[in-house]
Amino acid sequence: MEQKYNPYDNMLHVLEETAQELHLEKDNYIPFKYPEREIKVALPVRMDDGHVQMFEGYRIQHSSTRGPCKGGIRFHPEVDEDEVKALAFGMTLKCAVVDLPYGGAKGGVQVDPTKLSETELERLTRRYTAAILPFIGPEKDIPAPDVNTNPKMMGWIMDTYSMLSGYPVPGVVTGKPIDIGGSLGRNEATGRGVSIITKEALKQFKMEGSQKIAIQGMGNVGSNAAIILHEMGHKIVGISDVSGGLYKAGGLNIPAIIKHQAKHKNLLKGYKEDGAKEIGSAELLTCDCDVLIPAALGGVLTAANANKVKAKLIVEAANGPTTVEADEVFKKKGITLIPDILANAGGVVVSYFEWVQNIQSLMWDLDRVNEMLGKIMEKAFAQVRDIAVKDKSDYRKAAYILAVSRLVEARKTRGVFP
Ligand SMILES: NC(=O)c1ccc[n+]([C@@H]2O[C@H](COP(=O)([O-])OP(=O)(O)OC[C@H]3O[C@@H](n4cnc5c(N)ncnc54)[C@H](O)[C@@H]3O)[C@@H](O)[C@H]2O)c1
Structure with missing residues (x-):
């Protein structure tokens, strides 16, 4: 029987492996095995029918090194908790890979937001913000959107924090609506x-011309x-969401699908296109394509389906979509x-631009944002690629x-307090 997947153990395994690879002394990497601060909050929320419902939330700060x-x-x-811990650890690593002056954290609330009305969702978001308020702020910890959270909710967080501070604090959160300090392009x-990363990887692996991509x-x-x-000229042959999926070998009509989603609560359900067949979300992962983007x-992506994956290149857009076992299968199969x-x-990266603009009360135009994003992503890809080529390693290990x-360099420079 397959063991229950623990995403935090996955991160620890990766850290240990990397430390061995780099011949690190234990003292220099051991602190990163432990999140600096784990906040668990109980959130009473008055529901629309008048009763009080309890929710559980987390904010886990992995590192501020x-x-x-x-x-x-x-x-x-x-x-x-383990999922939020793993995601927080992932943020520490992510900010380091693209060389941002940030540590890593993650937050989560155990809730199915589709079951809440907008007013209930607002009260829950504001209560969660108040509960973690002593630990967040532009100099401490800056939240942002993730699964099922959006710019409007970031606006509620900004407003709650600002009201309780007595002055506007746009830099407390990123991914806000533009009119309260959000960044163009975020x-x-x-x-x-x-x-951008897919484009760079295709160039590196000489996968030229239009590729078949499944998302x-x-x-x-x-x-x-x-x-x-799609605008770059690739064929998006497969897509899926929580309501189902579609496959069309000749490429789906992405603009039409986006229009349909805008009308139907962001869901694909009910969308019809000539030549497109309905597939399940699991089936999408193993469909015929050149590039797979979870x-x-x-x-x-697990030991159970990794062997069936047909893509030559996998670009992980989600956080932690691949288990350690699946990773091994991909390495053996020569899938990058x-x-x-x-x-x-x-x-x-663009959250960082937003925070920089907030702190300096500046507003950048979209071209500037996209140009700087491109530069940072391309540079990070090249740095990871150079390590992968030099060490003959896979890209995950190189990253x-x-x-x-x-x-570890930052840790050594700062030293151990006191
Ligand atoms: N939003 C960001 O800026 C950001 C940044 C970095 C990483 N991520 C990661 O990217 C992933 C997606 O984030 P998002 O912001 O797009 O979230 P989102 O809530 O906007 O979208 C999630 C999508 O996944 C679909 N989905 C949910 N369950 C599914 C299932 N079982 N099968 C198929 N589809 C399913 C939903 O229908 C929806 O289309 C997450 O792993 C998130 O952590 C997001």
Whole structure:
């Protein structure tokens, strides 16, 4: 029987392996095995019918070694402590890979937001913000959107924090609406970053011309990646979301699908296209394609389906979509995998731009944002690639080597307090 997948054990395994690879002394990497601060909050929320319902939330700050903590907030019924810990650790590594002056954190609330009304969701978001308020702030920890959280909710967080501070604090959260200090380009930044990394990887592996791409998840990340990769001339042959999936060998009509989603609660359900057949979300992962982009939830590529994956290149847009066992299968099969901490870092890069603009009360134009995003993503890809080529290693290992080296250097420079 397969053991229950623990995403935090997965991260520890990776850290240990990287430390061995780099011949690190235990003293220099051991602190990164432990999150600096784990906050668990109980959230009473008055529901629309008048009764009080309890929710559980987390904010886990993995490391502030390289700068203030940074990471999204996820609203999902399956949020648990190990998952949030792993995601926080992933943020520390991600910020280090793209060389941002940030540490890593993550937040989560155990809730199915589709079961809440908008007013209930607002009260829950504000209560969660108040509960973690002493631990967040522009110099401490800056949340952002993740699964099932969006710019509007970031606006509620900004407002709650500002009201309780007595003055506007836009830099407390990123991914906000533009009119209260959000950055142009932030909403599509992760999908754009995924597309830039895919483009660089295709160049590196001489996969020329239009490629067949399958994307699991058509939310913020998946849909923006689909639009941009479609605009780059690739065929998006498969897509899926929580309501189902579609496959068309000749390539799906992405603009029409985006229009349908906008009308139907961001869901694919009910969309029809000539030549497109309905497939399940699991089937999408093993469909006939050149590039597979998991852009939904973690732990979807496992020992059970890895052998059936047909793609030559996997670009991890979601956080932690591949288990350690699946990774081994891909290595054996010669499938190249670009890891999440590099592939989906575009969001945090533009979040960083947003925070910089907030702190300095500046407003950058979209071209500037996209140009700087492109430069940072391309540079990070090249740095990871150079390590992979030099060490003859896979890209995940190379990305971890880059991130862990930067973390350990910062740790050594700061020293151990007191
Ligand atoms: N939003 C960001 O800026 C950002 C940044 C970095 C990483 N990520 C990661 O990218 C992933 C997606 O995030 P998002 O912001 O697009 O979330 P989102 O909530 O906007 O979209 C999630 C998508 O996944 C789909 N989905 C849910 N369960 C599914 C299932 N079982 N099968 C297939 N599809 C399913 C949903 O229908 C939706 O289309 C997450 O792993 C997140 O942690 C997001």
